[in-house]
Amino acid sequence: MCGLTGFLGPATPGADPRPYTDILDAMSRRIAHRGPDGAGAVYLPGLGLGLAHTRLAILDPTPAGAQPMALVDGAAVPHSPGSSVQSTSSNASWIVYNGEIYNHMDIRRRLERESNIQGWRSGCDTETLLAACAAWGVEKAVASAVGMFAFAYWDGSSRTLTLARDRMGLKPLAYGFVGGNAGERALLFASEITSLEAHPQFPGLANLDASALASFFCWGCVPAPATIYTGFHKLPPGCLLTIRPQDVREGTLPEPHQYYSVARLAAAGLADPLVDEDDAVERMEDALQCAVADRLLSDVPLGAFLSGGTDSSLVAALMQRASDRPVATFTMGSPHPEHDESAKAAAIATHLGTRHTHLPVTEADALALAADMGRLYDEPFADSSQIPTHLVSRLARGHVAVCLSGDGGDELFGGYNRHLFGPAIWRRIGGVPFPVRRVLAAILARGGESALDRAYRLIAPALPPERRQMLFRQKAAKVRRGLLAHDREAFYRALAALWSEPPLSAQFGSTTTPPWPQPRMTAGLEESPGGARALDFGDWMQAADQLGYLPDDILAKVDRASMAVALEVRVPLLDHRVVELAWRLPRSLRMNHGHGKTILRTLLSRHLPQELVDQPKQGFGVPLADWLRGPLRPWVEEMLAPASLGSHGLLDVRAIQSEWRRLLADNDRSGINAPAMRIWAVCMFQAWYAERTSR
Structure with a gap:
């Protein structure tokens, strides 16, 4: 796992290369945290190509695996300071790469058979990927790869630069133009936007995108392909972008080519379901065990996050079964019982026989980290579990360099309440005439027990009896927004969004109009039989x-939180073979009897006693409302002071101050409630903005 950055601009043969190498060095330093084991950079004046890399050495930590890496006359040449690579053939191909290809030795054997490639100089997957791109082309190379990756590949034969991102989007890659005319224009690219910000021509905070900021307040993040900056983009998952020097001169970019589409495979999987449930369970166990075993490839120590939930527990169980020694597991605890699964995680670790380490999250930890989130994240980001995720990564990095996680289980196997109850609720309210729903929503907005009772009578039959009161009271605000939805996609936004109306100032937000941007749904899903509907x-x-x-x-949360401490996180549940199989499962193995992740709980029961499998999920969260009203309150009030909120003219000061007063008056003790999440989003933007103005 590493960091990459670079640029493609006008060729500068004969010019002094130092200004360009200085820029590369500045861009590379911004992502040094991603790779503390080494750094390399190369500028090729005849091409106008600069490549830089910071290395976290996981496979073959010797200098033979250093990057940027060139393929010269069929042989890989790792770059190192003082090397003569810059003067090699102009047809050399180059790569800077972030990720892990777990089947890279299988790919090597194929290359030896099919392309007669011999004489490997390293044991690292970088050399394998470089050779595969040169021999097969980038699309065939990535289609053959099992793993996570983002890379930039310069093809010396075709004189093109290709940016690539893995199928599910585990590794990030951002890009965009700087420079106003053909003689100055350059394409920048990097693992993190903070690296792009180091380029002297980067436009900075004056170039914030109002629509992207509205998206942030809606979703708590900026959805791809947008970034917070106008004219800069995130490469979507499963995509390639191939650029010619002519494209840079003209200031135009082709559309990314989608080589892998979750939307298409979802439609294909649902059209070809597995019929036999027992067979489906066995297939999934084999796929998950294979995915976990593949992710044990490493020349450095490994461990696993163990929160006590179904997903991480199953990953830890399969990891321990594949290991001949106790694996290291890590968890965070909380002084608030409603957010603390550490006792359950410890019991699971004892049963599995792992070497377990536990550390509680305290208010002092939160206070120390909250303001630092603006530095750790390259865009505004407001998922409050970013704090425990960073802390458990920091804990694990004291013992190992690689951790496996259980991320992806909720999305693949129906683990969220909206998956379980959203369709039933929509069936009840979708048929109610919209004018009636609008009146009911207005009554509900004014509050009062009578309004809640009316809405409850409408919604409650869609919820399981034992959870009706709790779920309805916690989600009342989302229910009110849902009543105003014209279709089910808008209803989904109502269930998932933070701010229904992003708190942008009238002047800055004038270029954005509701409905606010949706999660990206690609053409593949729309093209399924009958369309998405x-x-x-x-x-x-x-x-x-x-x-x-x-x-x-x-x-994005896991990548930034872990790479800030140079910890590589691997996610076996998002192995593409597991994802494809998940879409073929009978629905009963995803969601059944008001519970999601049925198949994962079935598999976990093969490793743990049922009382540990059946304990309710508490979540990897924090008591956000209590923290904001308590130990973080002085910091929050500093972030939300009118002078601070009004200093940049981007936000609606009155709306935010009103929401803060609402949170202070709120008696909801559930820990993470809607006002708390909205105020957290404002604070995270303020922290991000303040970090950039202080540079």
Whole structure:
């Protein structure tokens, strides 16, 4: 796992290369946290190509695996300071790469058979990927790869630069133009936007995108392909972008080519379901065990996150079964019982025989980290579990360099309440005439027990009896927004969004109009038989989450939180073979009797006693409302002071101050409630903005 950055601009033969190498060095330093084991950079004046890399050495930590890496006359040449690579053939191909290809030795054997490639110089997957791109082309190379990756590949034969991102979006890659005319224009690319910000021509905070900021307040993150900056983009998962020097001169970019589509495979899987449930369970166990075993490939110590939930517990169980020694597991605890699964995690670790380490999250931890989130995240980001995720990563990094996680289980196997109950609720309210729903929503907005009772009588039959009161009271605000939805996609937004009306100032937000941007749904889903609307609403929501919420929130959170401490996190549940099989499962193995992840709980029961499997999920969260009203209150009030909110003219000061007063008066003790999440989003934007103005 590493960091990459670079640019493609006008060729500068004969010019002094130092200004360009200085830029590369500055861009590379911004992502040094991603790779503390080494750094390399190369500028090729005849091409106008600069490549830089920071290395976290996992496979073959010797200098033979250093990057940037060139393929010269069929042989891989790792770059190192003082090397003569810059003067090699102009037809050399180059790569800078972030990720892990778990089957790279299988790919090597194929290359030896099919392309007669011999004489490997390293044991690292970088050399394998470089050779595969040169021999087969980038699309065939990535289609053959099992793993996670983002890379930039310069093809010396075709004189093109290709940016690539893995199928599910585990590894990030951003890009965009700087420079106003053909003689100055350059394409920048990097693992993190913070690296692009180091380029002297980067436009900075004056170039914030109002629509992207509205998306942030809606979703708590900026969905791909947008970034917070106008004119800069995130490469979507499963995509390639091939650029010619002519494209850079003209300032135009082709559309990314989607080589892998979750939307298409969802439609294909649902059209070809597995019929036999017992066979499906066995197939899934084999696929998961294979995915876990593949992710044990490493030349450095490994461990696993163990929260106590179904997903991480199953990953830890399969990891321990594949290991001949106790594996290291890590968890965080909380002084608030409603957010603390550490006792359950410890019991699971004892049963599995892992070497377990536990650390509680305290208010002091939150206070120390909250303001630092603006530095750790390259865009505004407001998933409050970013704090425990960073802390457990920091804990694990003291013992191992690689951790396996259980991320992806909720999105693949129907683990969210919206998957379970959203379709039933929509069936009840969708048929009610919209004017009636609008009146009911207005009554509900004014509050009062009578309004809640009316809405409850409408919604409650769609919820399981034992959870009706709790779920309805916690989700009343989302129910009110849902009543105003014109269709089921808008209803999904109502269930998932933070701010229904992003708190942008009238002047800055004038270029944005509701409805606010949806999670990315690609053409593949629309092209399924009958179109997207032919899909069951629960399936549609799972596809939407896999296309948007998963890569843009969950995986972005894990990548930034872990790479800030140079920890590589591997996610076996998001092995593409597991994802494809999940879409073929009978629905009863995903969601059944008001519970999601049926098949995962079935498999976990093969490793743990039933009392540990059946304990209710508490979530990897924090008591956000209590923290904001308590130990974090001085910091929050500093972030929300009118002078601070009004200093940049971007936000609606009155709306935010009103929401803060509402949170202070709120008696909801559930820990993470709607006002708390909205105020957290404002604070995260303020922290991100303040970090950039202080540079």
